[in-house]
Amino acid sequence: MTLETEVGVFVSGVLNYFGTTVQQAAQCGTPHLALGERPEMSDYTGVIQVSGKRTGLVAFTAPKSMLSVMLMRMQETDMSHENLCDLVGEIANTLSGNARRDFGHQFQISVPEVVSGRGGTLAYPAQGRPIVIPIEWRNYHARLIVCLQ
Amino acid sequence: MARLSLNQRVQWLPLAVTALCTTALALLLFSGVQLAARLQSASSALQLASALSSQPQLLRSELTLIQRGLETQTYVGDSLRSLAAGRASSNHAYTRLATAMHDAGLATRSDTAALYTQARTNWQPLDSGLAGLEKSRSGELYADSAGGSALTASGTALKRTVDELLASQSRNTSALAGELGDLAALLRAAVVHDGQSLRALLLGGAGLASLLLAMMLYFALRAGKAARAAGEAQRQIGNILGTVREGLFLIARDGRIGGAHSDSLVALLRAPAPAGQTFEELLRPLVDEKTLLAASKFLGLLWKDKVNEELIESVNPLNQIEVNFHKTLGAAAEQRYLSFSFRRARAASGATDFVLGVVADVTDRVLLQRELEQLRANNDSHSALLMQLLQAEPLQLQSFLNNVEVGVRRSNALLRSPGIGSAELQHKQQGVFREMHLLKGEAASLGMDSFVERTHAIEELLASLREKSALAGDDFVPVVVKLDELLGHKQLIAAMQERVDQAKSAAASADDIPPEHHGDTAVISTRTQPAAATATAAAAERPAGLEQTLQRLAREVSAPGGRQVRLACEGLDRIPADYAAVVRDICIQMVRNAIAHGIEEREQRAAAGKPPTGAIRVRFAEASPQEYSLLIEDDGQGLDPARIRDRALERGLLDVEQAAALNQSGAYRMIFQPGFSTASEVTEHAGRGVGLDIVNTTVRECGGRIGISTQPGKYTRFKMLLPRHDASAPSHSSAA
Numbered sequence: 097m098t099l100e101t102e103v104g105v106f107v108s109g110v111l112n113y114f115g116t117t118v119q120q121a122a123q124c125g126t127p128h129l130a131l132g133e134r135p136e137m138s139d140y141t142g143v144i145q146v147s148g149k150r151t152g153l154v155a156f157t158a159p160k161s162m163l164s165v166m167l168m169r170m171q172e173t174d175m176s177h178e179n180l181c182d183l184v185g186e187i188a189n190t191l192s193g194n195a196r197r198d199f200g201h202q203f204q205i206s207v208p209e210v211v212s213g214r215g216g217t218l219a220y221p222a223q224g225r226p227i228v229i230p231i232e233w234r235n236y237h238a239r240l241i242v243c244l245q
Numbered sequence: 246m247a248r249l250s251l252n253q254r255v256q257w258l259p260l261a262v263t264a265l266c267t268t269a270l271a272l273l274l275f276s277g278v279q280l281a282a283r284l285q286s287a288s289s290a291l292q293l294a295s296a297l298s299s300q301p302q303l304l305r306s307e308l309t310l311i312q313r314g315l316e317t318q319t320y321v322g323d324s325l326r327s328l329a330a331g332r333a334s335s336n337h338a339y340t341r342l343a344t345a346m347h348d349a350g351l352a353t354r355s356d357t358a359a360l361y362t363q364a365r366t367n368w369q370p371l372d373s374g375l376a377g378l379e380k381s382r383s384g385e386l387y388a389d390s391a392g393g394s395a396l397t398a399s400g401t402a403l404k405r406t407v408d409e410l411l412a413s414q415s416r417n418t419s420a421l422a423g424e425l426g427d428l429a430a431l432l433r434a435a436v437v438h439d440g441q442s443l444r445a446l447l448l449g450g451a452g453l454a455s456l457l458l459a460m461m462l463y464f465a466l467r468a469g470k471a472a473r474a475a476g477e478a479q480r481q482i483g484n485i486l487g488t489v490r491e492g493l494f495l496i497a498r499d500g501r502i503g504g505a506h507s508d509s510l511v512a513l514l515r516a517p518a519p520a521g522q523t524f525e526e527l528l529r530p531l532v533d534e535k536t537l538l539a540a541s542k543f544l545g546l547l548w549k550d551k552v553n554e555e556l557i558e559s560v561n562p563l564n565q566i567e568v569n570f571h572k573t574l575g576a577a578a579e580q581r582y583l584s585f586s587f588r589r590a591r592a593a594s595g596a597t598d599f600v601l602g603v604v605a606d607v608t609d610r611v612l613l614q615r616e617l618e619q620l621r622a623n624n625d626s627h628s629a630l631l632m633q634l635l636q637a638e639p640l641q642l643q644s645f646l647n648n649v650e651v652g653v654r655r656s657n658a659l660l661r662s663p664g665i666g667s668a669e670l671q672h673k674q675q676g677v678f679r680e681m682h683l684l685k686g687e688a689a690s691l692g693m694d695s696f697v698e699r700t701h702a703i704e705e706l707l708a709s710l711r712e713k714s715a716l717a718g719d720d721f722v723p724v725v726v727k728l729d730e731l732l733g734h735k736q737l738i739a740a741m742q743e744r745v746d747q748a749k750s751a752a753a754s755a756d757d758i759p760p761e762h763h764g765d766t767a768v769i770s771t772r773t774q775p776a777a778a779t780a781t782a783a784a785a786e787r788p789a790g791l792e793q794t795l796q797r798l799a800r801e802v803s804a805p806g807g808r809q810v811r812l813a814c815e816g817l818d819r820i821p822a823d824y825a826a827v828v829r830d831i832c833i834q835m836v837r838n839a840i841a842h843g844i845e846e847r848e849q850r851a852a853a854g855k856p857p858t859g860a861i862r863v864r865f866a867e868a869s870p871q872e873y874s875l876l877i878e879d880d881g882q883g884l885d886p887a888r889i890r891d892r893a894l895e896r897g898l899l900d901v902e903q904a905a906a907l908n909q910s911g912a913y914r915m916i917f918q919p920g921f922s923t924a925s926e927v928t929e930h931a932g933r934g935v936g937l938d939i940v941n942t943t944v945r946e947c948g949g950r951i952g953i954s955t956q957p958g959k960y961t962r963f964k965m966l967l968p969r970h971d972a973s974a975p976s977h978s979s980a981a
Contacts, residue, residue: 098726100722100727103726107719123717124719126661126665225732230665
């Protein structure tokens, strides 16, 4: 399985999440490389670590406002920090599930972790250049970050 | 008859002994029953003989009583009845004695038979006498008178009979008693003997029964042990089948999978219940028809015992197969590599009973092998790259690598810019395409095939995006991955170049050559920064470098098409530093275009009366105090407005009306449109319709102009006028 296919699986996973769970489709911006800098973090970030055939991470980072509106669409009234963390964690968990399903035993996927705050850092692999895929939903901007070595 | 093995004999021995014991015990019991019956008869005979031996004496006593009664004229009626009963009883007893002796097997024994016959013979006279006595009693025995009682005639006759009987049978009764006594003694001995025999039989029977019990205990113990061993073996087999990672299964002669198989088989073949299915049924969803047919024929061979097994395995079509699992509820669609091997499981007769199949997932091994092959290929390509690096001019290479970095960064910036509408995405696509095309051209001019391949691959991806009606952001994922790969390749080459430079420096030091003449890795120029600080040194290197680059490019591009080209360069040593990159890009695109689209093949040139070698001329000059001129001319087929019109129509750049209204100058302008190309197929050097588009854009960005002069079949001349930057800023002097 090539890297582009693997990145495609994660992108489809996020878009499917919006289409099915949030029931409102999101659009994908043009992906690009984060050259010479770490990708910008948003308010809440769900991240899974990948090892095995490739090592690295996959993260979904989104602003608080976007996650709150998502929760509303999902008939949730509790907009607490914990619930926002749960939502971004659930998206990461969905990505993890997709990866397990589509990649099989070639990859080992960690339990999703949630990083809150724009100043948070992720454990990027030493050599990889992160690919940033903008996710546009309503007027909100989230990012899917894939950095696999 | 097949000979039994020692082990089999050991197993059969207890069974045979048990069977013998059982038979012997049955015989003993049967004999015992017979002996007991005989003993019973002998005992009866003994009782009868004993009873009979006292009978003569009793009869004699009764007769004596009757005699005395008659003499004293007392009542003898009871004695007479007792005598009659005794006689009847004796007769009956003799009959029963004969029967009992017969049943006891004593009737045929000479001694007992002789005694019985003699006793019976002696009894007969007595019996006859007693019978006569009963007959002789016909009336009253006594007659009473005044003188007392006296015997009547009947009484007298009876008395006479009694007296005679007592007198005649006196000796006979004694003999009879003796004979019956002897007979009783013999019968007693026979009873004792039979009793002893019966006891011996019973002892033997008890012994056999004990032996039988021991055997049964032995069998029970052995059966229990065997059952425990079988249970343990079954448990161990279960553990093996449950633990082993390979799929183990048995194929019966009818092709069906046996009930016992390893648990892994289910997961490996993704078949929930393989038992009972035929092997072909299991295989059908995983492989194509051709492989399935080959597998069926192969299995057929396995059942032919005469065919060598090792030979069969060497033609196993399932040794390593690629299987494609479809997506199911519990598992993802994926491609795996499985390896099947088969062995014959033979029965005791030597014939094939089952075929043992073993299937293993060898995906990791196959992928690892491929990775190793890829690594080997990479090593080879690294060697080739190293050779290129050794031959390349360091400054040119450094400049190119900088341009790769810049090109990728500019492409990335374009992708990063906002906008996900269809037009915006197409704009991004075109922008990245131009960058890649520029890089590809430069890579080709330097002979850096690895970069040509990579940039061409990105162009292919972008070209496919151009054809899509509804473009989406995620369509660019493969482009970004390839850009990342291109950047990674550039970094690899840069690292290699650094090592090559270090090696060259070391070699130079060793030769005691002043180091300032070596290892100059300064950047000539980049598109983003002209590197003014190194302009002087770079200018000294650049003209020869660009001409050399163009000469190499001409060779590279003309070789595959069978064309011959002579490139003449003029004034390239007068290109100012701030135009070095621009002129370089333009020259590369234009020379490549001239060869790919202008210069004809040899035969075509010969037919047109032209020399076989095409001529291309590149000339850089100062056209005026305000402008430089760059002229690129070829003696090729020229521009054909009609052909340009047709291609524009084909490519959808013009509709029919626009095409009809297109004049000559309009047709010439058309060749600068993005996506226009007269090449019929896409190659590394032509066909995308981007080269002149890039030239046009570059010249316009510099504030310059392009003029075309052409004559079909004769020549094409492009003249570009570029404004002099130092015209308004005289302090920035050119190398000229």
